[in-house]
Amino acid sequence: MEDAFTRRPTRILGAQLPDEAGRGHLLDDHRRRLEALARLGQAAAQCDLRADTDRDLVVLEADEVSLLEGTGPQWAGFGAAIRAFRGLVPLHPLADFGFIDDGEGGVDESNARLRRIGGGVEAWAFAGDDGSVYKFYQPQAERTIGSVVVFSPGEETVLEAKADFGSYRDLLEKLFLIQLLGGMATEVLAVTPEGVLVVKQSYGVPLEQGEDTSRRLPAGLIEIPSRFLRANRDHPRLTFLLGRPYLVADLHARNLVRGVDGELHLIDLVAGPWPAAPHHPLIAGWLERVRADPAASALPEAPDSEL
Secondary structure, three states: OEOOOOOOEOOOOOOOOOOHHHHHHHHHHHHHHHHHHHHHHHHHHHOOOOOOOOHHHHOOOOOOOHHHHHHOHHHHHHHHHHHHHHHHOOEOOHHHHOOOOOOOOOOOOOOOOOEEEEEOOOEEEEEOOOOOEEEEEOEOHHHOEOEEEEEEEOOOOOEEEEEEEOOHHHHHHHHHHHHHOOOOOEEEEEEOOOOOEEEEEOOOEEOOOOOOOOOOOOOOOEEOOOOOEEEOOOOOEEEEEOOEEEEEEOOOHHHEEEOOOOOEEEOOOEEEEOOOOOOOHHHHHHHHHHHHOOOOOOEOOEOHHHO
16 A cells, blocks of 8 residues: 555555554564664764754755765765665655645644644644544654653652653654554654654544543553552553563553454553663562563562562
């Protein structure tokens, strides 16, 4: 299939859900996108370029350094890294999606091709003519985008977690996690020159606002012992992305929909990598145990119900 706006291949059409092979391809696309962004940052550093934020890298034109590529292998590598990333996240102006391109990235109103169906702090959501959902994540304060979970030492628990402004890498990791956790099929379509990230999802029927989802969360999420963490978001859970532990939260009714298969699927969440250096030896031991056995207790010798 071809997306109606970018004219690039897509695996998403309205409420249809991709088959197992299609889901595997989507996961691989998310992984390769993150790897390409990491290589882009490394290539920029080798040219002694220090971006204030990763937005400076994400919006580079494919020919940004073409005049310098013949001056040495570092610049040639940087040019190749830009083009590789552009192949996975192409640049498209807002006008390609039916918006008036005013240079400021404003996408809060319906247009002739997209009907607004929702919006929040991070993004505006629209329905396309084919029934697919298009989300436009807009840059926030200080050239950040989306949100990420950040950790700090707790007073009553070992750690406290809250949401803060995120980076493009944080947002790409979140989209990867949504797909990994069986969420609605999710593609990254493009980024605009202003830094608006355009995402496409399969459509699902929204749940009733306030509906209890605590017993209907995606399989594989690990409950976190209360002594370890306090979070200011709904239903914080642990999962692993590419071998690294992540906290995912905001798993409330507004972020779940019912698909054509009758099952509930995530469309959004808040996430962040668990601190690389655990603040407590009990947490370090627990992380290793739940990596092998998600049902492992906080202490190796006692079930959590007895603590």
